[in-house]
Amino acid sequence: MAENVSDTPSMSDTRVGNDPRIPTVVADRVDIVYRVNGTGAGRGSATAALNRMLRRKQTEKASGVRTVHAVKNVSFVAYKGEAIGLIGTNGSGKSTLLKAVAGLLPVENGAIYTDGQPSLLGVNAALMGDLTGEKNVYLGGLAMGMSREEIKERYQDIVDFSGINEKGDFITLPMRTYSSGMGARLRFSIAAAKDHDVLLIDEALATGDASFRMRSEERIRELRERAGTVFLVSHNNKSIRDTCERVLWLERGVLRMDGPTEDVLAEYEAFTGDKSDKAKPKAAQPS
Amino acid sequence: MTQVLHTPPPAPVTAEDDLAALAARHGLSVSGARPSLPQYIRQLWARRHFITAFATAKLTAQYAQAKLGQVWQVMTPLLNAAVYFFIFGVLLGTKRGVPDYIPFLVTGVFIWTFTQSSIMVGTRAIAGNLGLVRALHFPRAALPISFCLQQLQQLLFSMAALVVILLCFGVPVAASWLLAIPVLILQFTFNAGFAMIMARWGAKTPDIAQLMPFVLRTWMYISGVMWSIDKLTKNHHGLPSWVNPVLKDNPAAVYIDLMRYALIDSFHSSQLPPHVWIVATGWALLFGVGGFIYFWKAEETYGRG
Numbered sequence: 001m002a003e004n005v006s007d008t009p010s011m012s013d014t015r016v017g018n019d020p021r022i023p024t025v026v027a028d029r030v031d032i033v034y035r036v037n038g039t040g041a042g043r044g045s046a047t048a049a050l051n052r053m054l055r056r057k058q059t060e061k062a063s064g065v066r067t068v069h070a071v072k073n074v075s076f077v078a079y080k081g082e083a084i085g086l087i088g089t090n091g092s093g094k095s096t097l098l099k100a101v102a103g104l105l106p107v108e109n110g111a112i113y114t115d116g117q118p119s120l121l122g123v124n125a126a127l128m129g130d131l132t133g134e135k136n137v138y139l140g141g142l143a144m145g146m147s148r149e150e151i152k153e154r155y156q157d158i159v160d161f162s163g164i165n166e167k168g169d170f171i172t173l174p175m176r177t178y179s180s181g182m183g184a185r186l187r188f189s190i191a192a193a194k195d196h197d198v199l200l201i202d203e204a205l206a207t208g209d210a211s212f213r214m215r216s217e218e219r220i221r222e223l224r225e226r227a228g229t230v231f232l233v234s235h236n237n238k239s240i241r242d243t244c245e246r247v248l249w250l251e252r253g254v255l256r257m258d259g260p261t262e263d264v265l266a267e268y269e270a271f272t273g274d275k276s277d278k279a280k281p282k283a284a285q286p287s
Numbered sequence: 288m289t290q291v292l293h294t295p296p297p298a299p300v301t302a303e304d305d306l307a308a309l310a311a312r313h314g315l316s317v318s319g320a321r322p323s324l325p326q327y328i329r330q331l332w333a334r335r336h337f338i339t340a341f342a343t344a345k346l347t348a349q350y351a352q353a354k355l356g357q358v359w360q361v362m363t364p365l366l367n368a369a370v371y372f373f374i375f376g377v378l379l380g381t382k383r384g385v386p387d388y389i390p391f392l393v394t395g396v397f398i399w400t401f402t403q404s405s406i407m408v409g410t411r412a413i414a415g416n417l418g419l420v421r422a423l424h425f426p427r428a429a430l431p432i433s434f435c436l437q438q439l440q441q442l443l444f445s446m447a448a449l450v451v452i453l454l455c456f457g458v459p460v461a462a463s464w465l466l467a468i469p470v471l472i473l474q475f476t477f478n479a480g481f482a483m484i485m486a487r488w489g490a491k492t493p494d495i496a497q498l499m500p501f502v503l504r505t506w507m508y509i510s511g512v513m514w515s516i517d518k519l520t521k522n523h524h525g526l527p528s529w530v531n532p533v534l535k536d537n538p539a540a541v542y543i544d545l546m547r548y549a550l551i552d553s554f555h556s557s558q559l560p561p562h563v564w565i566v567a568t569g570w571a572l573l574f575g576v577g578g579f580i581y582f583w584k585a586e587e588t589y590g591r592g
Binding site for chain 2: 022023024025026027028029075077099100101102103104105106107111112113114115117118119120124126128130131135138139142143144145147148174
């Protein structure tokens with residue numbers, strides 16, 4: 001059982017030199033480690049901080065710096081035209097792995113090779129609540145590396161897609177005055193306005209009302225047709241089934257399974273007890 | 288079922304060199320690797336519109352919630368100048384011996400504030416924007432440069448206020464005012480370079496942001512912002528002879544005095560240190576180029592944990 005789980009089609013194919021498929025992302029035994037400051041026993045107090053500085057050469061725990069091994073020895077190859085789902089319980093390293101593929105987090109060991117620059121679907125951090133929606137469209141677009149002309153060209157599409165102006169001229173109001181749903185819709189619209197070679201999506205499908213969700217799933221499909229490869233992190237097994245044909249299952253930073261969506265999801269659902277009532281105790285059990 | 292789940296992860300059996308070779312065969316590049324310096328400069332140039340848009344957005348967002356709005360862009364520097372005038376001009380009487388003391392003081396305060404705040408925002412440029420750094424891909428030098436550009440825009444507002452002050456105090460308009468432009472360009476280059484150095488330090492050790500105000504205040508007092516360095520060193524006879532040139536050749540004093548020379552007619556070239564333009568250009572190039580390379584050297588580490 002364990003063997004046929006681990007031995008994925010993609011892995012065996014890589015050993016054959018004349019594979020017609022074109023790889024876009026190669027993860028080669030990737031380890032990702034976070035270092036967190038200020039977690040010692042006397043957390044936050046001044047004496048503890050002093051202690052930490054004076055006794056540098058201590059064990060990491062005592063010196064107050066803790067390392068979190070978020071992703072452990074993960075290898076996979078993603079090919080052009082694939083849509084790959086990333087699943088796993090909370091804190092299993094999915095988003096971390098995605099950020100490393102995007103080149104936003106350095107890897108501790110191993111390497112990630114990519115074709116072009118993978119982009120994470122997300123511009124939230126570049127936007128400013130005090131600016132109008134209109135200015136934020138430009139700012140977000142520029143932050144993603146679009147040119148002013150490109151943004152001007154797509155500006156109307158972005159606004160129409162977000163549906164911000166359906167209930168009046170809201171795009172000229174500061175973003176902080178938007179409801180959380182409106183803000184999320186505008187953010188998604190800006191982020192989805194650009195075409196990408198490798199697209200990484202982190203739970204973006206859950207924003208907005210039902211009609212907006214339909215539109216955004218439609219948009220994701222479009223992006224996927226134009227993008228080489230799409231990665232999707234989601235806790236929604238239905239949206240994984242709808243969009244992905246291959247799934248990577250991460251658990252505690254370890255790649256537990258890699259294979260066709262149905263096979264992996266079946267295992268995963270059994271693991272989390274999705275279809276039964278014992279969801280919680282089962283998920284908490286392994287150690 | 289649980290046996291399956293507890294088995295160790297599927298070990299990549301033959302993956303050792305296969306994966307790296309596969310990546311090489313298809314011309315894939317390492318994700319998040321540091322680009323070469325020319326490549327980095329090209330990327331940065333491609334993002335120039337983002338840099339300016341980000342600076343302008345930050346500037347306008349700053350006073351967006353205030354009732355008086357953008358009026359504060361001019362009010363803040365004027366109030367600053369008023370406070371320093373009250374303390375050093377009225378209370379302490381530093382003005383003795385300095386002609387056109389108020390233009391002298393206000394020019395000093397504004398030019399110094401430009402360098403000081405560029406360094407402060409530079410220190411927080413990466414550490415304070417980790418969200419942005421972790422969400423989007425762009426050459427990270429865009430952040431400190433953009434923040435310094437915001438400070439430059441702020442200074443231009445201050446300069447507008449300064450022109451009003453100069454005219455009020457009867458300083459004549461002169462062709463030498465045009466010298467303000469090269470001075471600002473040199474000072475901006477210096478500031479941006481310094482900000483990039485601080486950004487790298489601040490990214491690794493955020494505590495530096497707590498320390499900088501003290502360092503900067505000391506630097507301000509020895510740079511002749513509120514008084515003339517010449518008068519100060521003349522009054523202390525015990526000082527070694529190298530103190531005066533060292534103080535006057537420090538970058539902050541150089542840019543402040545050059546701006547005073549450009550704007551105030553009673554500030555003569557004899558009050559400037561020798562070869563002042565070469566010194567000013569030297570500081571700008573040393574910090575501008577050096578700071579940029581120093582920042583680029585750690586490009587791939589920004590945003591880690």
